[in-house]
Structure formats: C-alpha cells, structure tokens
Amino acid sequence: MRKGELTRQAILDVAVRMARFNGLSGLTIGSLASACDMSKSGLYAHFRSKEALQLAVMERNSEQFSEEVVRPALAKPRGVARLQALVEFWMQWYAHPGGCLFLAAGAEFDDMTGPLHDQMVSDQRRLLDSLARIAATAVDEGELREDTDVFQVGQEVFGVLLSYNWMSRILSYPDAAERAWTAFNRLIESYRV
Amino acid sequence: MRKGELTRQAILDVAVRMARFNGLSGLTIGSLASACDMSKSGLYAHFRSKEALQLAVMERNSEQFSEEVVRPALAKPRGVARLQALVEFWMQWYAHPGGCLFLAAGAEFDDMTGPLHDQMVSDQRRLLDSLARIAATAVDEGELREDTDVFQVGQEVFGVLLSYNWMSRILSYPDAAERAWTAFNRLIESYRV
C-alpha cells in the first residue's frame, strides 16, 4: 500500500534528525514515536525490530549524503574544482544540527559486530571511495601528478575534514574553516604537476 | 579512609576500559558493578550520581593520556623529534581496545549542555594545546619557520591523527599507519625552514 511507505519515510526523516544528536543507540522508539505524534506500537509496526529501524536510518542518512554532498560535487567540472566542491559541501554537511551521523555511528559501532557495524563500515568505505574517485579525476585531467596515490590523497583530505569538524563543532574555534582551507590548499599544491 | 579511595580507583580503571567500548552514556552502573564484583548500591555510594561517575571516568582518562602520551613525548628532545614522538604515542593510544574515549565523548556530548560537555571540551582543548605547545618548541629550536602558525600545525596534525584512527579502526585499512606518517612528514617538510 502507499500510505504506509509514506509515513515510513516521514518517520525516517525525523529519526535521522534525532539520531544526529544522540546517535543510533540513543535513538529510542518511545521518543521517536512521540516526536512523530504516533503511538509506540504504531511506529514499531513499520520496522519490526529496533535494529531494522537503525539500519533504515543509516540507509536514509546515506541517501541524504549522496543528495547533499556527492551529487552536487559531481555537477562540477572534473578535477581539482570538483574535489574542492566536494570538500565544501562536506563541510556544510558537518554543520547539520546535531552533527554527522556517520561519525556518530562510527564511534558507536567500531568495536561491535553484527549488521549495524557492517552497514556502517560499508557506508564509510563508499564515502572514502567517492573521495578517491574524485581525486582521480584530477589526475586524469592532468592537474595532479601522474604518480599520485589517490587513496593517500583521500586519507589526507579526510583528515582535513575530520579535524575541521572537531575544531568547529566541539572546540568552537572560529577560524577552523579558514585553517581547513589553508590545509586543503597546501595539500593540493604538494600534489600538483 | 584509605580502603574506599583504593576501590574507587579500581572501579574507575575498570570503568575507563568499559567506556571505551560503549561510551560514557553506554556505561551502565549495573554492568560496571558486576564487572567489579560489587553490588550496584555498593558501587553507587562511591559516586553519588551517574554524572559524577562519568566525570570521574573522564578525569581518569585524561590522567592516563598524560601518562601514556604527553609525558613520554616530553622526555624527548625539544623540536620535531618531540612532535614526532607525540604523534607516535598518540597513535598507540588510539590502539587501545575499544578506541579513544576522548573521541567517543566528543561524539556523545557535542550538542549537549552541562558539566559533562564542559569537561569534555576543556579536556579536548588541553590536548590541542599540548600539540601546539610542542610544535612551538620546534619553532624555538629553529627547525620550523619563524612565522609558523602553531595552531595551524596543530589542526593539521590532529587531522592526520583523526584520519589515521578512522582508517585503521573503522575501515581496517592495513596501510593507514604508513599513510599517516607520509602525511605527517609532508606536513612537517612544508613548514621547515
């Protein structure tokens, strides 16, 4: 039926927003239900376990990341411009109220086993692959050196992003963004042809 | 009395180890009590609220960081060698079973208010200050350029560390450490006189 899928998506949107604040473990069915103006059991029926709900939330979060970060970056011309756009949208992504759900999930499930851990890892791998793939277009376009290790670039750019997130979100350093761009530019320069 | 303080410390050591896995919110008094072979109320009497317990755990964690990371680095000669040692010990710190409690706490309390948030932020600030201060010794020794912004260095080095932690702990990339050192060395070279 159609109505069910509709409210299911509405629930997931609320759930993603809530999970950004307290993580996927902190996401509770009771509080989610009241945030959706539903009964616990009414909401619960859409997902038949908490784990299934959490998996659906992670999936929805990944979709939003693709829509808000990856896709807009792919609209830019291949090369350093695209990589820079990716970083820019990624930094905006980190500014979501409550922060980044990927980072929260990573901290929560790093040492666990099970579907949630596996899903988190594969999501995270996709993110890093996107990064490396876009860096590779800069090599293809002749902007970065031929022998560039794009995974090395990926790890370093990701470091710039993580550090920016930490400095701005937790430490509230006002020049975190400026310093992140300084770091990014130096990084790119050192790989330029 | 003396016995009380002794078991209190023993409890905190267990608590720190447990909190690395499930965070400070995931740390529960019941499970901690049974891990210490104590009754819930017996343990609870040492800290008179869960928040006080969590604060004590954070404090104990900071002490351990100083002992295992900062102090050993300070034993090295001032300059790049000391900075490099700091990074090395810091990377070993991340290898603790369950991961880094600072990072977990940061993800948990970033958007909260209250003593736990404040304690977490000030702990984190001290970490970054240590980093910048040690980088400053490299400037003093004439190894890095006079006009070096040591907080910029701090943010970038911290990025290398965070990225390493993510790649090795969550993504299990085997060459994460090697890439981290590559990044660190390029970073330092770009600041050398």
Place this chain on the structure above:
DNA sequence: CACTTGAAAGCACGATCGTGCTATTTTCGG
C-alpha cells in the same frame, strides 16, 4: 458500496535503568 487488507492504537510483559533507604559487614583509630 461492501469487503478485504493494511495502518495505527491500546495495553501488557519482563528487563533494566538510576536512585534512594536501611541493614550489615569491614575497616581502622584509641
């Protein structure tokens, strides 16, 4: 419009959470 099917609510369950109060045991100073 009836009928079937799905969506939502109501209610109850066992478990566990943090937190008090009251005993009981252990420690330690005189």
Place this chain on the structure above:
DNA sequence: CCGAAAATAGCACGATCGTGCTTTCAAGTG
C-alpha cells in the same frame, strides 16, 4: 580489642526500554 565510622549489600521505587498481542480505524479494490 572495642567502639566509631566507613564501606558494602539488600531491597524497593518509579520510569523507560524493546517487543509482542489484540483491537479499532482507515484505505484501496472489486
């Protein structure tokens, strides 16, 4: 070694957790 004080255990409380079962209400189909 004895009495005071501290450390620990026992027990109970209200609240909330995830999860089922049953019933009511709405939606879509013939």
